[in-house]
Amino acid sequence: MLRLLTPLALLCAVPAAAQKLEAVDRVWAGNEVPFALVVTMDRIYVGYYDAARQLSVASRPLKSSWWTFTKLPGWVGWDSHNRIAMAVDAAGQLHVAANMHNDPLVYFRTTGAGDVRTLTRVPAMVEPAAERSMTYPTFLKDAGGRLIFKYRDGGSGRGREIYNVLDGAGWKRLTDAPLVDGEGKRSAYFVGPVPGPDGWFHLSWVWRDTPDAATNHDLSYARSPDLLHWERSDGTPLPLPIRLRDAEIVDPVRSHGGMINNNTPIGFDAPSRPVIAFHKFDSAGDTQIFVARREDRRWRVTQASDWKGFRWDFGGNGSLDFRLRIAAPVVDGKTLRVPVIRDGKPIDLLLDGDTLARVGERPGTKLADRLSARIGVPAGMQLNTVEDASGVAIAWATLPANRDLPREDVPEASVLRLVLP
Structure with missing residues (x-):
């Protein structure tokens, strides 16, 4: 099953007091940059930028606390886009891609x-001209377990979404054409593809000029049975x-x-229909x-929150400090629950599962809050998970994040911790 990991953990079934914390290394703390975690049947892999900003990978067996470390030739600056991506293929080989924001391929x-x-380090995957x-x-x-690698080729406002597939010892294009092309006028920013309970892959995105x-404009959607053939929600x-x-649209x-x-x-939702959560001005x-659900022959858009006087008027370039973060809607009994973090506060928005009528909201929970009582977080910092x-x-x-700009001071490194249930 396809699985994408995000740096935002909104839900956790295990109470923090029941979890074991284990130090891994001292890491860069000057700005938020997403790290990577991969868990297999027998090993744990962690990708991170260490205290000297160097790209690093650590691994240990599931049943042992003996870590193996390696340092790779790559150092992060102040750009919060330069996230780390990792995966293990069917042969047990680890793949690492990192430190790229409109940069040439960095892949190990x-x-x-x-x-x-x-x-x-592997200098090229498929086509060097499209990896600059x-x-x-x-x-x-x-769905068949093949390893896929996707990325944006080109800068914001002029990018293409390209998919590669691992074929034996090398990579090749999954499709002859890019998935999406902004025609040099815009880029598409994706969430997914997400595997649905219907066995299909579902993809949402916005266009950005x-x-x-x-x-950003025009919330869009597509689905696919195999990541090769794509269609609209009506089968076109x-x-x-x-x-x-x-x-x-x-x-x-x-x-x-x-x-x-x-x-x-x-x-x-309960009948396995896709539901997209997003925000906009009322x-x-x-x-x-708002949430959008595919019903019969159309998308139905319903307002999920009822906030007065709250306006996140973002804009400009560089990585933003997100005042709002949204997780995927989930079935919660007879309701549809939309987990949200607003100005650092977790909130659950509740909708009637049948009608999408607004039921209300309640305080939510996130892993970082449950861990903060055990992990000292310096003033002005945030706990990423x-x-x-x-x-x-x-x-x-x-x-x-600081819009990818240098700060006046460099903070002390923080401790990267493994959290075990």
Whole structure:
């Protein structure tokens, strides 16, 4: 099953008091940069930037606390886009891609299964000409278990989404054409593909005209049985690459309408219909959470929050300090629950599972809050987490994103901790 990990862990079934904390290393704390966690049947792998900002990978067996470390040739600056992506393929080899924001390929692969000390840099995957300006590296697996690597080729406002597939010892294009092409006028920012209970992959995205985050518009959707053939929700085939004029528009949110990339997660209701959560300005100019659900022959858009006087008026270039983060809608009894973090406070928005009528909201919970009582977080810093479906997680404190700009001071390194259920 395809699985994407995010640096935001909104839910955790294990109480913090029942979890074991284990120090891994001292790490860079000057700004938030997503680290990586991979858990297999017998090993744990962690990708991070150490106290000297160097790209590092640590690994240990599940049943032992003996870590193996390796340092790779790569150092992060102040850019919060330069996340780390990792995955283990069917042969047990570890793949690491990192430190790319409109940069040439930075990719490593082990030559000895399970041994991070054998990570070796691979200068090219498929086509060097399309690997000179890469952003948002992501590993995932298709329904057959094949390892897929996707990334954006080109800068914000002029990018293409490209998919590669691991074929034996090398990589090849998954599709002849890119998945999406902004035609040099815009970029698409994706959440997913997400595997649904229906066996299909579901994808949501927004279009963005310039590097200015305020220029996101037109929430879009596509689905696929195999990551090769894509279609609209009504079964109409979508030729590749998907362009704005052909895309299925879920909600035609205008540019500067209060919608931002990466905040369009896909969940599923009790009958397995896709539900997309996102935010935009309401008629009064306040920022509100909305959900869109595919019903019969159309997408139904419903307001999920009812906040007065709250407006997140973001814009400009560089990594933002997100005032809102949204997780995928989930079934919770007879309700549909949308977990949200607003200004650092977790909130659960509740909707009637049948009608999508707003039921109300209640205080939510997140792993970082439950761990904060045991992990000292310096003033002005935040506790970042990445959680695996197994319940294993990592946690580390940093200053928030700073629009990718240097700070006047360099903070002390923080401790990266492994969190075990």
